[in-house]
Amino acid sequence: MVGFLIRRILSVIPTMFIVVTVVFLLLHLIPGDPAAAMLGIQASAEQIAELRAQLGLDEPIYVQYVKYIIRVLHGDLGDSIFLKRSVVLAFMERVEPTILLITLGLVLAVLIGIPSGILSAVRPDSILDKSSMLFALLGVSIPTFWLGLNLIQAFSIQLDWLPASGYAPLSEGVLKSLRSLTLPAISLAFNQAALFARICRSSMLEVMQQDYIRTARSKGVSEKWVILKHALRNALLPTVTAVGTAFAALIGGTAIIEMVFNIPGAERLIISSILRRDYAVIQGSVLIIAMAYVFINLIIDIIYGIIDPRVTYE
Amino acid sequence: MNEKIGDQNVYWDEEVLVPEVRWYETLFRSKVAVIGLALVVFMVFVAVLAPWISTHDPVYLDVMNRLQGPGPDHWFGTDEFGRDLYSRVIYGARISLFVGFVVMLITSVLGILFGVLAAYYRFLDNILMRIMDGLMALPGMLMAIALMAVLGPKVSNVIITLSAIYAPRTARIVRSVVLVVREMTFVQAARALGVRDVGIIFKDVLPGCLPPVIVQGTFIFAYSILTEAALSFLGAGVPPHIPSWGTIISSGQLFMRDVPWISLFPGIAIVLACLGLNLFGDGLRDALDPQLREVL
Numbered sequence: 001m002v003g004f005l006i007r008r009i010l011s012v013i014p015t016m017f018i019v020v021t022v023v024f025l026l027l028h029l030i031p032g033d034p035a036a037a038m039l040g041i042q043a044s045a046e047q048i049a050e051l052r053a054q055l056g057l058d059e060p061i062y063v064q065y066v067k068y069i070i071r072v073l074h075g076d077l078g079d080s081i082f083l084k085r086s087v088v089l090a091f092m093e094r095v096e097p098t099i100l101l102i103t104l105g106l107v108l109a110v111l112i113g114i115p116s117g118i119l120s121a122v123r124p125d126s127i128l129d130k131s132s133m134l135f136a137l138l139g140v141s142i143p144t145f146w147l148g149l150n151l152i153q154a155f156s157i158q159l160d161w162l163p164a165s166g167y168a169p170l171s172e173g174v175l176k177s178l179r180s181l182t183l184p185a186i187s188l189a190f191n192q193a194a195l196f197a198r199i200c201r202s203s204m205l206e207v208m209q210q211d212y213i214r215t216a217r218s219k220g221v222s223e224k225w226v227i228l229k230h231a232l233r234n235a236l237l238p239t240v241t242a243v244g245t246a247f248a249a250l251i252g253g254t255a256i257i258e259m260v261f262n263i264p265g266a267e268r269l270i271i272s273s274i275l276r277r278d279y280a281v282i283q284g285s286v287l288i289i290a291m292a293y294v295f296i297n298l299i300i301d302i303i304y305g306i307i308d309p310r311v312t313y314e
Numbered sequence: 315m316n317e318k319i320g321d322q323n324v325y326w327d328e329e330v331l332v333p334e335v336r337w338y339e340t341l342f343r344s345k346v347a348v349i350g351l352a353l354v355v356f357m358v359f360v361a362v363l364a365p366w367i368s369t370h371d372p373v374y375l376d377v378m379n380r381l382q383g384p385g386p387d388h389w390f391g392t393d394e395f396g397r398d399l400y401s402r403v404i405y406g407a408r409i410s411l412f413v414g415f416v417v418m419l420i421t422s423v424l425g426i427l428f429g430v431l432a433a434y435y436r437f438l439d440n441i442l443m444r445i446m447d448g449l450m451a452l453p454g455m456l457m458a459i460a461l462m463a464v465l466g467p468k469v470s471n472v473i474i475t476l477s478a479i480y481a482p483r484t485a486r487i488v489r490s491v492v493l494v495v496r497e498m499t500f501v502q503a504a505r506a507l508g509v510r511d512v513g514i515i516f517k518d519v520l521p522g523c524l525p526p527v528i529v530q531g532t533f534i535f536a537y538s539i540l541t542e543a544a545l546s547f548l549g550a551g552v553p554p555h556i557p558s559w560g561t562i563i564s565s566g567q568l569f570m571r572d573v574p575w576i577s578l579f580p581g582i583a584i585v586l587a588c589l590g591l592n593l594f595g596d597g598l599r600d601a602l603d604p605q606l607r608e609v610l
Contacts, residue, residue: 018448029464137596141536141588143543146563146581153574252453256544260567270456271548274463282460290451297451 001305008301012294019290023283024068028061038081038277077284082276087284091266097167097181098265101257102250104181105188110243113193117200117239122227124205132197139194148187148260155183165262184261188254192246199242204235244300251296252289340601347597353590357583361407370398372405372557381573390579393565402557403579409469409558410539410587417476417538418531424481426527429488430515433496443489446482454479458541462550472542472551479541480534487530488523495522525602532595536588543584559584 027034035051036043056064071078077087116136120129156164162183168176207213208231216230217223255267266285273281341347360367369389376396384391390399432442458475465471495501501518509517539559545551546560547567554561559580566576 014444015447015451018445019451022448022452026460026464029461137589137592138585141540141585141592143540143547143563143581143584145544145547146577146584149563149567149570149577150581153570157571252456255453255455255459256548259548267456271459274459274550277463282463286453286456286460289453289456293453294451 004305005302008298008305012298015294016291019287019294020069020072021065023287023290024065026283026286027279033057034279038279040277072287077287078280080273080278080281082273082278083281087281088288090269090281091285091288094264094266094269096169096265097263098254098258098267100170100177101181101184101188101254101263101265102247104178104185105192105250105254106243106247108185108189109192109196109246112189113196114200114236114239116193117197118204118227118232118235120197120201121204121208121235129201133201136194136197139190139197142190144187144191145256145260147190148184148257151183151187152261167261167263167265181263184254184257184263187257187260188250192250195246196239196242200235200239203238204231207231207235210234241300241304244296244303248293248296248300251292338601341597344597344600346593347601350590350593350595350597353586354594357407357411357587357590360404361411364404364408368398368401368404370401372397372401373555374398381569381576383573384575391573391575393562393576394569399562399576399579402562403559403583406557406559406562406580407583407587409552409556410542410560410584413469413472413476413542413552413558414535414538414587414591416473417480418535420473420477421481421484421534422527422531424477425484425488425530426520426523428481428485429523430492430519432485433489433492434511434515434519439489442485446485449478449482450486455541455544458545459548459550462545467549467551467553469552469556472545475545476538476541480537484527484530484534487526491523491526492519495519529595529599529602532591532598536591536595539584539587539591 033048033052035048035055035057039047039051052058056067059067075088079086080090083090116132120132123129152164155162163180164183166180168180170177213226213230216226221230252267254265255271257263258265258268259271267289270282270285273279273285374397376392376398378396379388379392380394380396382388382392382396388398388400390403393399393402428442428446432439458479461475461478462471465474496514496519501514504514504518542551542558543560543563546554546558547564549564552558552561554565562580563577566573566578566580569576
């Protein structure tokens, strides 16, 4: 067990190394001079030269690479020229709505997806099963941003129930904050709920055919008890993994929803930085999000190893 | 063949005993898969026949008739420049399906290449798979936007970006399949007979990994349509003047309050195309190899 933990934790290092390398190369993919691109067409030659020196772009690329890695290891992700503060600070200021949005979206997806998967599996081929699987297929076929636009049209413009855009920070009250994130979270949750429903249904169907379920039934255990106590517990394992993967996928997947609903979150910051050519923020924020992704996957793997005794630590 | 069991003559035929159901028979027996295929074929026809079935020039500006509702002249209405939305959605199918199809091809080829290399040559495995892990850890949508910002809004750049994002997934799947196939008896036998690696890879290993690659390909096709639309919606995909489903939704967003149909029709087109691909992909997976349910 301890060996498994150590090996799994060590395996993060090469992955992170690749992530840092790709993020570093991003700046060098820009055609022409990144410094000129950052300052725009009105910049003078001296300004460009000054920025080049400041960013270390005059040095050979391998020197820049080593220096970049050393800086990242020290937690220094650079400073934003436009925001006039460190990238880490700029990111942290905007991270609250993004974290809330991901959490709320995931909770909604679990609350919708898992029960509909179970209900489908309990009565396979019923109308309920067919309609819930159709809903699941729709969920993976609808563009998230288009769903968001339609939700705004229906619930904000036509019915006037919920705000169409913007974000109320937690300091203004939890309820107000949740209200502002309801529509964005539904847009995000729909797709994930569909995935959960499909996975939950197929693993439930598999478990329901096992011998021990037949044994439980023949002992006269009520159907409800068989489903809730005997089948569900085992069928939930793959679903729990799917929830973990979805959590990781949502990190880095809220950008377009933050744009549609005008939420000042961390990922919207990245998009506006891309438009401003604020490369320090782009590199730093992508790096933070990728790290979060890698570490959440690590935690899921470890939890999975702990809750499922069948997983061997080889 | 017949045999006497008790006092009954039992006849059987080997073909009946081992009914050989071909994969396409299973596929066409599944109603949803047929509906999916029909939707995909319909969309492809729309894209190919666009010049003949459209009613207007999709880029013709007619400012006098801007923001009109759906009617006999303009079936889906007109946009903010008076362009005919029906024709734009029809032409949009060309861009969206083209991008999806080419990304599917590129990711399949790259996925097979890297997957086979990783599974077959153990010294490459660790390096390649760590690179794939690293690439998959990067937030896909954000990387796509960042790459597009660096490369510039062009259809070819959208294809490059999406291929870079989705190829690692296919590579992982191919690798896991090849790892199983290479240990199978017939492959071991071929190796024992002295068949070279290249021969084994082309003759025995590749046919084994095609089913999962094809199935994964249909899903990547659908993802690519969705992501291309999202990129174009953000203005980081197909240039705005070219009609693609994403660019039309994007232009409609500004007029959502008063003329919701601009975004409505291209959105429905995306849903239908992706629904078709997903239904077809599901059917294909069940027909080619039911065990794939575990991996795909």
